[in-house]
Amino acid sequence: MEDHVIVEMYWRRNPEAIRETAKAYGPYCKTIARNILHDARDAEECVNDTWLGTWNAIPENRPTLLAPFLGKITRNLAFNRYKSARAEKRGGGEFPLVLEELSECASANDTVQTLEAAELGQAVSRFLYTLPERDCNVFLRRYWFGEPLAKIAGRYGMRENSVKTCLYRSREKLRQYLEKEEVL
Structure with a gap:
């Protein structure tokens, strides 16, 4: 339907x-x-x-x-x-890692939590259009769907280290993009 x-x-x-x-x-x-x-x-x-x-x-x-x-x-x-x-117990999983990875995109004076959510969301959406398709898909799989690195690597026929490198470069581009857009 x-x-x-x-x-x-x-x-x-x-x-x-x-x-x-x-x-x-x-x-x-x-x-x-x-x-x-x-x-x-x-x-x-x-x-x-x-x-x-x-x-x-x-x-x-x-x-x-x-x-x-x-x-x-x-x-x-x-x-x-x-x-x-x-709240009562601290556990592992991918979610804390995902947040930690994304926190690298915020400057020392700001955190992801304190940024204006709507403005940040719009800026990230605009940023995603600047990435090549595969890099965008890898970024979304990790940070929207919260997929583990191994699963992303399998999905795109990449090595886990290649996924890490791709994500690192995308986060760095995002940080630069947010600075340029004066979101950070």
Whole structure:
């Protein structure tokens, strides 16, 4: 079923919209949640919360592209669940590494958390268009989907060290781009 039809079903408050969304985007959202949470049950709960969040958000918003809209809701819910689960205990996983890697793009006086989120998001989106396609895909796989380096390497037929180098160079380009755009 096409996105605009599903969105229209949400708009008309048709409960079938949730079933159609789960059928079309369930695996996509589960991948995002699982890469952040590393727990199948938590990821499943997060995805179910995504459907509720979508149900509540669509009457106010009418997204033209459903996948990024759902991905953003899933990521935010997964990050919140991750932070909540780690509040009492500190754990490993890819997410702390991903944040540490991205923090290199911020200057010493600023942190990723204190930057204006909307401005930073727009600048990063513009930056991604400056990268070659493979570098952009590797960057997104790591920093949007939270995929481990080994999985990215396998997906693109690269060595893990090549992925690290690609990401390092992209982060350096991002830092320079953000400085040039005066975001940092």
